Amino acid sequence: MALLEVNNLGVSFVTRNGTNRAVDDVSFTVESGQITAIIGESGSGKSVACYSLLGLIPQPPGRIDSGQALFGGRDLLQLPEAELRKVRGRDIAMVFQDPMTCLNPYMTVGKQLVEPLRYHQKTPAAQARRRALELLQEVGIRDPESTIDNYPHQFSGGMRQRVMIAMALINEPQLLIADEPTTALDVTIQAQILQLIAELQRKRDIGVIFISHDLAVVADIADQIVVMQEGKIVESGDRTGIFRHARHPYTQKLLAAIPADSKAGATLSPEPLIQVRHLATWFGQGRKQEPVKAVNDVSFDIRRGEVLGVVGESGSGKSTIGRSLLRLVPVTAGQVLFDDTDVTQLKGRALKDMRRRMQIIFQDPFASLNPRMTVYDTLAEPLLLHGIENRSSVARGVLKLMDDVGLARNFVRKYPHEFSGGQRQRIAIGRALATHPEFVVADEPVSALDVTIQAQILDLMLALGREYGLTMMFISHDLAVVRHIADRILVLYRGEIVEQGTGHELFENPQQTYTRELLQSIPGRSLLQ
Amino acid sequence: MWRFIAYRLLQAIPVILAVITVTFFLVRVAPGGPFDSEKAVVPEVKAALEAQYRLDQPLLTQYAAYLGDLAQGELGPSFKYPGRSVNELIAAGLPVTAELGLYALLVAMIIGGVAGIIASLKPNTAQDYLPMSAAMIGICMPSFLLGPLLVLVFGIYLDWLPVSGWGDIPGDKILPAITLGSTYAAYIARLSRAGMLEVMTQDYIRTARAKGLPEWQVVTRHALRGGLIPVVAFLGPAFAGLLSGSFVVETIFQIPGLGRFYVQAAFNRDYTMILGTTVFLSTLIVLFNLLSDILAAWMNPRLRTQFSEH
Numbered sequence: 001m002a003l004l005e006v007n008n009l010g011v012s013f014v015t016r017n018g019t020n021r022a023v024d025d026v027s028f029t030v031e032s033g034q035i036t037a038i039i040g041e042s043g044s045g046k047s048v049a050c051y052s053l054l055g056l057i058p059q060p061p062g063r064i065d066s067g068q069a070l071f072g073g074r075d076l077l078q079l080p081e082a083e084l085r086k087v088r089g090r091d092i093a094m095v096f097q098d099p100m101t102c103l104n105p106y107m108t109v110g111k112q113l114v115e116p117l118r119y120h121q122k123t124p125a126a127q128a129r130r131r132a133l134e135l136l137q138e139v140g141i142r143d144p145e146s147t148i149d150n151y152p153h154q155f156s157g158g159m160r161q162r163v164m165i166a167m168a169l170i171n172e173p174q175l176l177i178a179d180e181p182t183t184a185l186d187v188t189i190q191a192q193i194l195q196l197i198a199e200l201q202r203k204r205d206i207g208v209i210f211i212s213h214d215l216a217v218v219a220d221i222a223d224q225i226v227v228m229q230e231g232k233i234v235e236s237g238d239r240t241g242i243f244r245h246a247r248h249p250y251t252q253k254l255l256a257a258i259p260a261d262s263k264a265g266a267t268l269s270p271e272p273l274i275q276v277r278h279l280a281t282w283f284g285q286g287r288k289q290e291p292v293k294a295v296n297d298v299s300f301d302i303r304r305g306e307v308l309g310v311v312g313e314s315g316s317g318k319s320t321i322g323r324s325l326l327r328l329v330p331v332t333a334g335q336v337l338f339d340d341t342d343v344t345q346l347k348g349r350a351l352k353d354m355r356r357r358m359q360i361i362f363q364d365p366f367a368s369l370n371p372r373m374t375v376y377d378t379l380a381e382p383l384l385l386h387g388i389e390n391r392s393s394v395a396r397g398v399l400k401l402m403d404d405v406g407l408a409r410n411f412v413r414k415y416p417h418e419f420s421g422g423q424r425q426r427i428a429i430g431r432a433l434a435t436h437p438e439f440v441v442a443d444e445p446v447s448a449l450d451v452t453i454q455a456q457i458l459d460l461m462l463a464l465g466r467e468y469g470l471t472m473m474f475i476s477h478d479l480a481v482v483r484h485i486a487d488r489i490l491v492l493y494r495g496e497i498v499e500q501g502t503g504h505e506l507f508e509n510p511q512q513t514y515t516r517e518l519l520q521s522i523p524g525r526s527l528l529q
Numbered sequence: 530m531w532r533f534i535a536y537r538l539l540q541a542i543p544v545i546l547a548v549i550t551v552t553f554f555l556v557r558v559a560p561g562g563p564f565d566s567e568k569a570v571v572p573e574v575k576a577a578l579e580a581q582y583r584l585d586q587p588l589l590t591q592y593a594a595y596l597g598d599l600a601q602g603e604l605g606p607s608f609k610y611p612g613r614s615v616n617e618l619i620a621a622g623l624p625v626t627a628e629l630g631l632y633a634l635l636v637a638m639i640i641g642g643v644a645g646i647i648a649s650l651k652p653n654t655a656q657d658y659l660p661m662s663a664a665m666i667g668i669c670m671p672s673f674l675l676g677p678l679l680v681l682v683f684g685i686y687l688d689w690l691p692v693s694g695w696g697d698i699p700g701d702k703i704l705p706a707i708t709l710g711s712t713y714a715a716y717i718a719r720l721s722r723a724g725m726l727e728v729m730t731q732d733y734i735r736t737a738r739a740k741g742l743p744e745w746q747v748v749t750r751h752a753l754r755g756g757l758i759p760v761v762a763f764l765g766p767a768f769a770g771l772l773s774g775s776f777v778v779e780t781i782f783q784i785p786g787l788g789r790f791y792v793q794a795a796f797n798r799d800y801t802m803i804l805g806t807t808v809f810l811s812t813l814i815v816l817f818n819l820l821s822d823i824l825a826a827w828m829n830p831r832l833r834t835q836f837s838e839h
Contacts, residue, residue, distance in 0.1 A: 054739065056735065056738060056739060085741045085742075085743060086741060087741070088738070088739055088740065088741035089739060089740035089741035089742075090741060093739070093740075094736075094739040096732060096735070096736060096739075098732060101731060101732040101733065102732040102733055102735070102736045103733055103736065104733040104736070104737070104751050104755075105733070105755070105829075105830060105831060106754040106755050106828070106829070106830060107750075107751070115737075115740055115742065115750075116740045116741065119740065119741065119742055119746070120741060151830040151831070153830065153831045164736075167736075167740075
């Protein structure tokens with residue numbers, strides 16, 4: 001008998017604007033000892049389906065319309081809240097996406113860890129603590145004795161996710177639901193966490209539901225794959241079946257969205273647009289403290305029309321380099337020659353003119369767009385500020401930008417929150433292009449987006465780059481994405497360049513251990529070969 | 530941590546100095562003086578009085594002399610209560626006002642906190658609207674209206690509680706504490722509701738639910754601490770406000786506290802008394818703000834580690 005059998009699940013959200021059917025006639029099974037992956041983009045209903053099994057969607061506005069979820073001979077959807085609570089955290093446990101926000105910042109890790117054990121099993125405190133220490137050790141926290149009484153903010157992102165996993169496993173559940181557990185992490189950390197989940201699952205022989213927007217992530221670990229779109233299951237089957245013989249167009253689109261190929265080498269002018277010489281950017285130079293050397297003695301060129309990829313993990317200094325080139329952070333030492341002008345020395349008027357020629361696109365298109373400005377205002381502001389359009393022609397300029405980035409013209413009076421993530425990133429790109437810059441820094445522009453949307457935005461950036469004759473610096477932690485778009489790639493580690501070359505060179509013949517490690521971490525690399 | 534406190538205390542010095550200076554010159558600009566009265570005073574007597582209290586000297590000299598006294602903790606003699614110093618008068622009124630303020634704060638915290646939390650658990654339902662409407666009324670209702678109303682209902686119609694006095698009859702402290710605390714209860718209710726609402730949408734609350742904890746444990750163990758930080762930060766200014774704003778309630782209930790001295794001093798042009806109470810209260814406000822800031826920071830582990838590193 002299957003560990004979990006979901007039949008014809010239907011979930012709606014009832015709002016003033018009508019009823020939204022989030023999950024529509026969804027059926028799937030999870031076997032003990034197997035990992036079932038549920039794949040779909042944001043809004044596809046994959047999380048709602050799983051949360052509703054445990055009564056974790058707010059009702060109202062949520063409403064379970066139909067279906068049953070058989071777990072251990074009982075229908076979870078029919079259980080009264082008190083009974084369901086005994087299942088949650090004991091028989092079925094969850095790991096969430098963002099370990100930064102999912103642990104209580106006001107409680108020590110140890111206290112949070114033992115909570116499920118203390119509550120469900122009434123385990124004495126000392127014994128629960130011993131169990132927590134064992135588990136921390138097992139999930140790979142070094143020296144748990146000395147860190148168990150720390151608060152979450154004292155752990156790194158990857159370590160917090162390990163803590164979350166330990167917390168989920170502390171009652172030895174039969175089923176683990178992991179909701180995008182690696183999406184907020186760097187690729188190298190992602191690879192470690194994926195491996196950890198697979199390992200723990202095998203050792204305990206439990207069932208796992210792994211929710212993700214990215215097929216590549218689950219390529220190496222999933223036994224069964226369920227693909228969801230707009231609340232419905234469009235395709236499901238075992239891993240090889242899905243990857244080899246995907247029938248549904250959406251699944252095929254998901255597979256195609258995995259950036260696989262290196263960009264074909266374009267012929268570029270040999271003339272450099274930007275020459276960076278011995279650039280150093282240090283932070284926090286207090287009287288006593290040692291400064292953080294975010295970027296340390298880095299030299300490289302960017303040729304006219306080139307897309308330069310910069311790859312590295314969090315803290316490698318990749319974002320700081322981009323911001324240093326644009327003078328968004330104070331540079332400690334070195335030169336940045338832009339068209340033979342040293343950007344680091346510019347002041348006042350000259351700096352403003354230079355800012356027009358250099359633009360940036362940020363990772364989070366929601367945080368970087370002013371929520372109180374309409375798209376029109378956001379796009380018109382740089383046009384007017386830099387005198388590119390005057391009052392009478394600005395409307396035309398804004399509409400041209402909307403066309404260029406592929407947004408419908410009638411969206412122009414809307415506010416950022418009315419758009420999806422991908423559309424917001426299009427607005428951000430439009431804003432960056434408004435001043436007709438020669439150089440654009442794109443700082444993780446697709447990391448917050450679903451894979452299918454990622455592919456669209458990457459294609460848009462490549463097309464616009466050609467159309468506008470842009471030189472681009474593309475920053476990402478994801479080597480696969482960078483390879484797809486960049487002519488040349490810098491690999492950054494602790495503020496220094498460890499390796500550079502074309503995507504092809506790096507992938508076929510990595511020289512440095514760190515580059516090899518990055519390559520190993522690319523999710524679904526088995527698919528690429 | 531200690532550096533932070535020392536820094537804040539140093540910052541307070543110019544603030545308090547500015548308060549003293551402005552108050553000192555402002556009361557002098559106000560028409561009338563401490564020894565003006567309707568009946569004619571013999572000019573010689575008036576001159577002698579003014580000489581005794583240094584009022585005949587140039588204003589700047591008086592200012593310098595006052596600061597000199599203040600540096601020694603001396604607030605000067607009262608003009609209207611001959612033979613008694615401002616220090617003595619404050620010392621006499623403060624315990625009463627502080628006790629009243631403390632009770633009022635307790636009332637405010639308990640009523641306000643509970644109402645706010647209850648409202649936050651079911652937002653936009655009757656459970657939310659009812660306490661929040663009451664809070665709105667509490668904010669709008671001035672204590673000179675609420676006080677007499679409470680006296681009328683509980684003191685006269687129901688005859689449950691005494692209508693005035695302080696520590697004379699058992700139960701005579703209840704009505705003043707409620708009257709004074711109600712406005713603050715309303716503020717605290719709104720603050721704790723907003724704080725709790727914000728915390729209840731956090732991801733870690735979902736984590737707590739996913740652990741299978743019952744809702745009351747989710748609230749008490751996981752939500753309260755973060756949700757009440759804004760309230761804690763408000764307690765300092767609130768207590769200072771209770772001390773300096775208690776005169777209406779003290780007048781209604783005939784309580785011999787600091788507030789009444791303060792207001793009478795203003796009417797009497799009792800310069801030293803006005804200055805003395807102002808200096809005293811502004812120092813308290815600064816101190817209580819600092820205290821609640823420290824407490825609020827201490828409740829947040831992230832800030833706490835930052836503190837202890839300094």
